Amino acid sequence: MAGISSIGVLPEDCISAILSLTTPTDAGKLSLVSSTFRSAAESDVVWSRFLPRNYAEIMAVSDIAGELPLCSKREAFFRLCSPILIDGGKKSFELERFSGKICYTLSARELAITWSSDPLCWSWKSDPQSRFAEVAELRASSWVEIHGRTRTGRLSPNTLYGAYLVVKISEKGYGLDLMPAQVCVQLGDALQSSQGSVWLRRKEQSNLKMESLFYGNRRERAIKLLASDLGEDFDSNGIRDLRERDDGWSEIELGEFFTGEDDEHLTMSFLETKGFQLKSGLVVQAIQIRPKH
Template sequence: MSEENEMSSIWVLPEACISHIFSFTSPKDACIASTVSTGLKSAAESDLVWEQFLPSDYQDIIARSVSPLVYSSKKELYFHLCDSPILLDGGKLSFRLSKSSGKKCFMLCAKELNIAWIETPRYWNWKTLTESRFAEVAELLSVCWLDIHGKMQTQMLSLKTNYTAYLVFKLLENSYGLDSPSKASVKLVQQGIGHVEGENNTVYLKEPTLRQGRWIEVVQSIYGRMPKERRDTWMEIELGDYFNDEGDEGDIQMQLLETELLGWKHGLIIEGIELRPKEE
């Protein structure tokens, strides 16, 4: 059968049937199909299709939104959640969708992280930044012991998905002590079992500079992970990966630790820790 005849045979199908077919494709495929013809456009943009691309628990998620969501179609809702992260649970958690796959992405705010000495004003300070999605961020004033970790239930994440955890942060111009190697890890914590160890990674919040006496750290920097700039003007450093299989394993614990060199550190601003699909 020629391609022309194959296309012609589609038109004899009810629109609901065509929409059902598109629901087994991907958001990208549905968008492409909607540009082929006016006949396919209606089927490809139907709520039946885009309901399948949204997480199965999307209604429960948007019900936790700080601000109400207004949308006229499921496709509009999908792209709103992709392009404009929403705050959940009183502003403690940020949520969005990966545009290519519809997989869930979450960011824990700094207030929800366990940060050593965070309640001591001489070491840390809470402040407001207009460029942050959260009400407050954590500003490092002066510490020698850096220990930051957060956790999230695996059942909140998309199933059968490989996630990467990132610390999202900024550095002040007068920052110092943050170019030393830190240890980062992503571990599974199961109730009654304890830690299931994940890989420990060497990361840098700030690229080390070459100066006398620092050649060891320069060599380490070749094998360590360096921070990258995000599109939202923040920086991020990759902490580690976790494959969320069935979603009922327990809690994911994400940590960044520098407690060996114990040099004084200053000028770090933490927005949170983000978990998003590795392929994004």
């Protein structure tokens, strides 16, 4: 406490400058030390460091542009900790509450989905559990290819990020458990890339036995074909699964990357093109890009 007491004798603007070098969580905890710390921790000097430089422009073109003006930068920070829609409602922006890092989401309409304009292959519809106006549902196709593209300048610099495809499987879904999908994240000119494989669905052992009676080892041959494409390091036992979220959706980790100070191209991909089996029932909401911890 001797250190805190000695800092407490500093002018409030000096304390604000010190707190601005911490994190939003630290500033909140230190505001409990004394009334001087509380006043310093609520100042615009502190919270302007936690906000993106262009936060005002982002808010001005978002779905909250018509809301009442915010009284302080601290208030603006916590408003941005809840997602806001930008770019005509096709993207989402928010700040991570405890770090202030940017989270960025591309809706299905912002993704390049092969044959998504063909109503025989994909349908576009609303979903009450989606933050966006439309989601894309796979009707019938043997080829699923999804790409998302943006720039790292829209994210926080010097941060480890993960990219996640946000999906769910409809009750009538089928053909999604023959082959694992290939996923990839590429930064810049392929100087930094992350690759992997994921199951949309896992077959139960009883179903595997029944399938082998009708199709022989078709599934095993397809996985070996995928392994030959990915190289010797491919391990079918290390294929990831969908991970359930708290919002009624599931997510697939496409890969991770580290942002530097430069503004680079970012490409994120999901491919299931090797199984040659008709598939249906995959519902795509978005690709979310958020910090990893």
